[in-house]
Structures are given as structure tokens and as C-alpha cells.
Amino acid sequence: MENKCLLKTEKLTKEYRGRKVVDNLNITVHEGDIYGFLGPNGAGKSTTIKSMLGLIKLAQGRVVINGYEISKEREKALEKIGAMVEAPSFYTGMSGYKNLCLYANLYGLPKKRVDEVLQMVGMIDAKNKTVSKYSLGMKQRLGIARAFINNPSIVILDEPTNGLDPQGMKEIRKLIQDLSEKYGVTFIISSHILTEIQAVCNRIGIIGNGQLKVEGYVEQLLNTDEEIIEITTKEKEKTVRLLNSLNIQLKYEQFEGGIKVRTKKGNFQSINKTLVNSDVNMVNISSKENSLEDYFLNMTEGDRKYA
Amino acid sequence: MLKVLKNEFIKMFNGKKFYILALLVIISIVIETIMGKSDVQSHMNAQNFFTSALFGMAMKPFVPMFMVLVIAEAFTEDYSQGTMKFSLMTGIKRSELIFAKLIFIALYAVIFMLIVFVSSYIVGTITFGTGIKGEFFNNFIYNAKLCASVILPLISFSVVMSFVALFMNNSGAMIGFGIGIDLIMMMVDRIKNVMYFTFSGGMYSTGFAGEFTTHNVLMFTITACIYIATFSLLDLIVMRKKDIVL
16 A cells, blocks of 8 residues: 655646746655655756745646645645755854754744754764864755754755765765654655665656656566676677577667676576577676666666757 | 844854954044044044044945945845755745845844944044033934934845845855945935935935935935835845746
């Protein structure tokens, strides 16, 4: 049974100078989801997120959060939503604590809550440092703390690992997973780092040219029964001929160093045996599961046209 | 709206800008004192020194220029740095945000004028003495009214600048533009009777310092109020239609 729908967009459309940057977008986020919102640069991810938060005016469509339509009942719709949109911007001359106090004040919350969220993201020891002295990773953490200040049921994070080093990315990923488990918060995360999304999210939506290409559970979309076999060889024609002679269902495509085969799990050994027995000169043969990166590139192929 | 206003004051008192600008205003008044002291024929005292400080250094050019800096921070920088959107995400209305910022700007102008008034009286008294004792109280009231008469035109100038700031995405460009407008208006307001009809006219009413009449003050006040009301409304319309993309 699917959980309650917490956020949905219906026919969301936004135009800039006659060009549709978001076009009839329908996405649904259920309670408890960690929803990965993916798309190439300029696909309309940030515009969609800003529309969800009522920051930009829509040409058409509607956004419903917790049952409230953002254009009609903005205050109620935003009551239980926290967000970090694009860069984690703060008043850099003030401390992290004082920055969060400003938002606590706007929500009418006590200052005790500021300490709570700083504790949640592991920033309590640096709370009195001015934001200008924070590293990017610390700013991202502070941004996440700000997103949590009003005890939200949905948290939207736009590129939360942008600009971070691998260690910083890992820390933020861990933080999101911990917060989701501990507080049962629904997350919407937009990111380019597909491995991160695959590791964290249970549902994804892929957007290209402002349109939703696909939406669904990661497990179902990636079809875990499939594996990808990469054969690095110069004898591509011979390999293709041998693959076609096998009595198994497969799809293949050539790449610069060899051939990539997509087939059902369990066929690796017979393919390997056939190629070895036929003296195909292979540099390497390896098997991997269908990754989100492969899926994403497959879905957005052709969208990477820059104006 | 009070929450946003409170936040603006927290930011003001936590930053260095306010203290630096206030110090510069006081330094400008001290320089005016030195200039007055070096002129032996000026017959300065604390009472006439205020008029000299107000129209000498404070209004031409410091306070309006400093207001441009404050407006650039409160409107342009808040938008371009991406902090404005986080305030709006808390559910506060755009109208609340814009009116709170305008009230903040107006109160900032009042605070600046108070600094000018108090510091020029203190510095003037220390340097030149109190003048004719029997006239002190009357002159004090006259100077307070003179100071108050400049506040509304200063707020009118600030509201017009705030309107411009809503269209700018670069605080440097806003400061340059605002200071440019201030300098142009100083020249325009010299043209006979034009100052009665411009948004900044009352700020530069040096010529009326000696003939401070109800007619003059009323004209400046009415004009300033019309500009304040019109541009506050325009600010609201622009803000409501604006896409917060940064």
C-alpha cells in the first residue's frame, strides 16, 4: 500500500520569455519517501523547487503540499516544509546561531529550537563562529539545520552536496539518512551526483527539458534482475558474432574500447566461457548491476543541447 | 510584519555598517566645527551651528548617501545573496516583508537624523558655547522642527531608492546609481521652486534655513507624503509580481 501523498504538482508550467522551462510537470511525493529529483543542467529542477515553495509565479498548474494549495493557502502549505534552495546563503557577518535565530523569530519559535537543530546537524560547537569563517560543508550543514527549524514533515534539499569534497558528500549523505530514520521526515533531494541519489533515495523523478521523463521506485526502475557486462576488446566484430550465436536474450552496444552487454543476471559465466573458448583477445571482462547513472543517461540522452 | 522588522534591527545592530556610518556622520560634524572655528566672522554657537551642520555636511552629502548604502543592503543584497527567499519560505507575506523593510528604512533615517541633531548640539556646545541663554530653548525647538522637516523628504528619497533597488541584482550598481541620483537631485533642486515638487527637495532646503515658514514646511511635507505613498504602493506591486529566482 502506498503512503499518503504529501506533495504533488499538477500540470506545473513556467515560462520565461515565451520558453517553457517547466512543462506540464506532474510529480507525487509520498510520506516517508526520500525522493531524488534528477535532471541535467537547465532541465528545470530549481525552477520546479522554487515553484513548490511559492517563490515564482506559475503560468499554469498547481502545487499541493499537505493538502493545501500553495497559490491559495501559502501560509498553511509552507507551515510544515523546510528547504535549502541552491547555495546555502546566510548573513555572513553574523554567527550561525544568530542566523538561525532570525528564522526562529519568523516562525515564532523559541531560541531553544535553534540549539536543537544545531545539535541535530553536529554544529553546536561552531555556533558562535561567524558564517564567513565556515567551510562550505559547515554552511551546507547549517542550511540543513535551517531547513529543520520549523519541525517540517517535508524537507527539500536542492543540490545539498554541491561543491563538497568526497568526505563532505559522504557526511551529508549520512546526515540525510540519519535524519530521515530518526525523525521520519520526507525528503526531496535534487542532485547531479547520481551515485549519491542511488545510495540515499527510494523514489526518483527524472526531468528533461522541463518535462517529467520518468517517476518511480528506484528498485523497480533499475530492474535489479539485469546486469551489464563490459567486454574490453579490439575484436568487436568477432565478439558480436559470438554473442549473437548464444541462445540467450541480450542487448549490446559498442563503446570505444569494446562492447557493453545488457542481459539477465546469471549469463555472465556462459558469455565468458564462450569468448574464452573462441580465443577472443580480451583485455578485461566485468559484470555490474544496472546503475542509476546508466538509467539516467539512457533517459536523458538527447536533452543535452545548450542554447 | 513586526517579526521582519525585529530581524532587520537585529541585522543592523549585529553588523558593523551602522556603527561605521554613525561614526562618519559624527566625524563630518566635527570637521564642520573645525571649519566654523577657523572662520572668525561666523559667530557660531550651538544653536546656529546645528543649521550649518545639517545643511553643510549631514544632508549634503552624507546622510542621503548612507541611506543608499542601507537600502542596497536591505533590498538588493538581501535578494542577490539569496537570503530573501529563505525569509519568504517561512510563510511571511511579500507585503509584510516589503512594508517591514520600508518601515526599517524610515526608522534608520530617523536614527541618522537624531545622531546628527544630538551630536551637532554636543559638539557645538563644547566648541562654541550655548549662545544667548534666554533664546536657547526657543532655538532648540526651532532646530528640532527643522530637523524633523528634513526627515520626511529623506524618507521620500529613501522609498524612491528602495523602488529602484527592487530592480537591481547588484548592490554595487545600486549604490552607484543611488549616489548618482542623489548628486543629480542636489543640482536639480537648486532650480527655483522645483524643490517643492521633487522627492528629494526638502532634504536640500538650505535656502529656507533662515525663513522656515509653515508654507515651506507644509509644501515639502505634502510632496514627500505623496511620493512615500505612491512608491510604497509601487514597491508592493513590484514585489508581488517578482519571481524570487536568486
